[in-house]
Amino acid sequence: MAEQSLVVRGLNVAYGESKVLFDIDFDVAPNQIVCCVGRNGAGKTTLLKSIAGFLKPSSGAATAGGVNLIGHRPYDVARMGVKYVPQDKKVFSDLTVRENLELGSYATKDYNWDRVMEYFPKLKILLDRKAGFLSGGERQMLMIGRATLGNPKVMLIDEPTEGLAPSIVTHLKYVFGELSKSAALVIVEQNLPLVCGIAHKVYAMRDGRIVAELPGGAALTPAACEPYL
Amino acid sequence: MVNAFKWWWGILLAFGMLAAARFFLPLPFVNEVLIFSIYTIGCSFLLGRVGFISFGQPAYLAFGAYGTAFYLFYVGTNPYVGILAGVACGFICASIVGPLFVRLRSDYFALVNLALAVIVFYMMQKVLAEYTKGDNGLWFLTNIASTPVLNLGRSSEFFIFATLVAIAVWGLYKYLDDTIFGACCLATKINEAKLQFLGYSNYKVRLLAFIVANTTTALAGALYAVYLGSVSPEITAAARAADPVVVTILGGVGTLFGPLVGTLAYTALRDVLSKFIGNWELFVGFILVFIMLAGEKGLWGSAAPWLQKLFSRGKAADAMGGERR
Amino acid sequence: MDPQLLISGVIFGLSMASVYFLMSIGLSLCFGLMRIISLDQLLYYSVGAYLAYTVSVVSGNVWLGVLAGVVVSGMTALVVERFIFRRIYERELTFSMITSFGILIGGVGVIKAIWGVVPRPVRMPTPDLVTIFGTEVPVYRLMVVGIAALVYIGIWLFLNKTIIGKAIRAGIEDVEHVEGLGINVSRLFTITFVIAGALSGLAGGLHAPLIMVDPQMGLEVLAFVFMVVIIGGLGSIKGTLVSSLIVGQVVSIGSLIYAPLALMAPFAIMLLILLVKPTGLYGSTMVKK
Numbered sequence: 001m002a003e004q005s006l007v008v009r010g011l012n013v014a015y016g017e018s019k020v021l022f023d024i025d026f027d028v029a030p031n032q033i034v035c036c037v038g039r040n041g042a043g044k045t046t047l048l049k050s051i052a053g054f055l056k057p058s059s060g061a062a063t064a065g066g067v068n069l070i071g072h073r074p075y076d077v078a079r080m081g082v083k084y085v086p087q088d089k090k091v092f093s094d095l096t097v098r099e100n101l102e103l104g105s106y107a108t109k110d111y112n113w114d115r116v117m118e119y120f121p122k123l124k125i126l127l128d129r130k131a132g133f134l135s136g137g138e139r140q141m142l143m144i145g146r147a148t149l150g151n152p153k154v155m156l157i158d159e160p161t162e163g164l165a166p167s168i169v170t171h172l173k174y175v176f177g178e179l180s181k182s183a184a185l186v187i188v189e190q191n192l193p194l195v196c197g198i199a200h201k202v203y204a205m206r207d208g209r210i211v212a213e214l215p216g217g218a219a220l221t222p223a224a225c226e227p228y229l
Numbered sequence: 230m231v232n233a234f235k236w237w238w239g240i241l242l243a244f245g246m247l248a249a250a251r252f253f254l255p256l257p258f259v260n261e262v263l264i265f266s267i268y269t270i271g272c273s274f275l276l277g278r279v280g281f282i283s284f285g286q287p288a289y290l291a292f293g294a295y296g297t298a299f300y301l302f303y304v305g306t307n308p309y310v311g312i313l314a315g316v317a318c319g320f321i322c323a324s325i326v327g328p329l330f331v332r333l334r335s336d337y338f339a340l341v342n343l344a345l346a347v348i349v350f351y352m353m354q355k356v357l358a359e360y361t362k363g364d365n366g367l368w369f370l371t372n373i374a375s376t377p378v379l380n381l382g383r384s385s386e387f388f389i390f391a392t393l394v395a396i397a398v399w400g401l402y403k404y405l406d407d408t409i410f411g412a413c414c415l416a417t418k419i420n421e422a423k424l425q426f427l428g429y430s431n432y433k434v435r436l437l438a439f440i441v442a443n444t445t446t447a448l449a450g451a452l453y454a455v456y457l458g459s460v461s462p463e464i465t466a467a468a469r470a471a472d473p474v475v476v477t478i479l480g481g482v483g484t485l486f487g488p489l490v491g492t493l494a495y496t497a498l499r500d501v502l503s504k505f506i507g508n509w510e511l512f513v514g515f516i517l518v519f520i521m522l523a524g525e526k527g528l529w530g531s532a533a534p535w536l537q538k539l540f541s542r543g544k545a546a547d548a549m550g551g552e553r554r
Numbered sequence: 555m556d557p558q559l560l561i562s563g564v565i566f567g568l569s570m571a572s573v574y575f576l577m578s579i580g581l582s583l584c585f586g587l588m589r590i591i592s593l594d595q596l597l598y599y600s601v602g603a604y605l606a607y608t609v610s611v612v613s614g615n616v617w618l619g620v621l622a623g624v625v626v627s628g629m630t631a632l633v634v635e636r637f638i639f640r641r642i643y644e645r646e647l648t649f650s651m652i653t654s655f656g657i658l659i660g661g662v663g664v665i666k667a668i669w670g671v672v673p674r675p676v677r678m679p680t681p682d683l684v685t686i687f688g689t690e691v692p693v694y695r696l697m698v699v700g701i702a703a704l705v706y707i708g709i710w711l712f713l714n715k716t717i718i719g720k721a722i723r724a725g726i727e728d729v730e731h732v733e734g735l736g737i738n739v740s741r742l743f744t745i746t747f748v749i750a751g752a753l754s755g756l757a758g759g760l761h762a763p764l765i766m767v768d769p770q771m772g773l774e775v776l777a778f779v780f781m782v783v784i785i786g787g788l789g790s791i792k793g794t795l796v797s798s799l800i801v802g803q804v805v806s807i808g809s810l811i812y813a814p815l816a817l818m819a820p821f822a823i824m825l826l827i828l829l830v831k832p833t834g835l836y837g838s839t840m841v842k843k
Contacts, residue, residue: 352817
């Protein structure tokens, strides 16, 4: 088997006294799209944040392409090619779209925006608009576009389609497909039709544990995922 | 009866020990410790229970001290009435600024309070100089009439009075901790939103805590005024604004006996060290930074679990009642 | 009121506003980005003033002294950030407040140990007077105002035109997110803290010839700087500028009307503004996460 893009073993995370993640094992192969489903509070965001370095796990390991991620600051993790795209579409609203992208470039030393503009042509005309004035869909385009700078090996995307119009969701679905040609994607998502349309593998989470691993393909239907929501 | 004793015995033991210390420690030192610890408990309560840090405690100390001073200098001679006047003055001032201040976020709260302390300093030093005699301060030691029972003019009898007051203050704070009010205070510190869901008003809880704490501080100011027989603007100087905070941190934030232990350590250190190094601020500053970096548990915070273990080995039942922290 | 008195009063107020602005900009930036209240800025102010004194006595040039003050306070800030603040960024706000107050008090002790407690005078760099609308105004005060204006433009350009400045603005919105992009935020913090310290040092150096330099000077200016920061709102550069102009004029014009008013009036204004808007004029409602 080829070397995995992301491997998580025995990950335990606690907020103070209360444990939120229990012995998470997790594999993502290169160019794979892995989706994570589960109810609110199941620990999906916590999982992504722990891998990205924002939370300090109490034990466990996470490696990307054989490189250890645990114990590094979030910016180091990002520089190792593991990009986290947070939920709530947090763009820097006081900065213009161009400045938002410049920051992404500054962080990764990748000043080539061709791919961003190819995926999201709409951003081209919005470059000098303050990000605070963008619509939810445009913000999400900016977030994902910015994260593709530096050509990351792994992208951790948290609730990308929450509250977006169906046409934008369709577009994002196409973009995820394109992105998976160069990277492995971990997507936390509640939109089951989308999940079933793109995922090569689905992990279902409940109460801080992974309770099921569903392989992708024809057998993966919204009905099959439903019990875990 | 037994329960009441169990409830009180920690406090009585602590102050009993302090009263015993009076016989082998100099009296001014013990008196200073008593007043200072009353001064600090308000600050400790605000920081530890409500999560408000106040660098403006000297302002409330000054309200109490000047309330007493004005009474004894211009109006009457009875020190007890003077102390009451000081406490009333502190209560009124705290009730006036309180509704305004407690609405603020904790960072603004600290800044506004410190600004208040500086303003009160200038007010007493310059603006009201006509009445406060400016930097010279008010001297009224000779105005204090001797009273029956406990004559506050004599420091040995003042000591007895201050001990009784301190026991009462500690009883009050222990009581507050035990009531639902204490729980509410802690709750506003930890999670404001959830307290509101329970149907309590953050604002009211904080306001009450603010007034109680700062009236206590004013009481300490009034005691200072009577004990020293004089008050000057120096009492509210910004350079001294750190004192109660340092002592609170030194003793252990939010603990019942932290202020007492902190005051003892602080006053002793100051008396001993100021003989060797003239530069007291240097020392205060660095001890503060050091404690913060070392883990901010403070003396009592570190010692309490150890003491609890010691007691529970001997008398398990009593230790449960007496040592809550 | 006598128009001549008024004009000199306005100029005096502007020069005070300049000093307050230079100081509070640091406090405001540090709060905005790192969510700390850095009371030790007042120490760097004193350090700047004392360096201006020592170097101007040794070299005879006050400007050289101001420059030395900026450099040394920036370096002091760097040391303090590296050894103390770096450990406490993730703690609560009160934590940084207590710690920085400790640094301030301790630093005042160090200043006393080095320079003693006697207030020291600093020579005016230029004794010239210039006539504006028939009123003679000291040139130096105008220079202070000019330098503060230049600093404001410089800070504006830095924040809007350089990539580090853009990262700082982004960090003021959401520092975690900046870190997620792969930007080394602890370096960002260090840069911001050193800039803040150097500006406080500049404020001290510029203020020194206008007052006597003494160990407690940081604590004396503290109330005004706080009022500026509170009125303007923590974390806002524009608010800081507006409120320092307000406080400067109120202090100056107020003292022309009735001297004790100079101290009380800004405080009254602060209380009034807080009554209406508890986060200050331009303050956001952001809280520490």
